[in-house]
Amino acid sequence: MEFRIDETKRQVIVITGVAKATEIVVNELDLLNRKFLEGTHEEYECELVLQDVEIVDESGEKTGVTELKAFARRKNVDNWIMEFIPDEYIWG
Template structure:
């Protein structure tokens, strides 16, 4: 489980079993998990981006925005993948 700290520009990850807390600041490296045999391995950094909220029922933009966490591929500022903690080695 993680939360975005907009003021400090970081995410705070809490391990649900051990209750250990890890903080990752925007721009810090993320250790991405890759399947065995993956040839296209790359580095990622944490990027926080303000995105428009979409109503899940109508699929229309609400006009409100929220800060979300993404992994950004190093060397490619347009490559963003929404942060899912299970995709990364934390701690």
């Protein structure tokens, strides 16, 4: 599964399926239906956020260039974010 970011519309387009590709549009701040392992004690809601991230080179030095990236943020916890990986969510 892959995705692309539409910076202008502030959304992510998730491409699902192999033989018959389907596009799912997720707008910034839309809720994400996260997959949890059976028996997980603490389940929570996540929302999609887009943030500019400064790029670093191979040596770890900042390049001064930023790139828009997608993250999942725990709802109502602004400082709790993780990389957006489409396979970790339920679509449809």
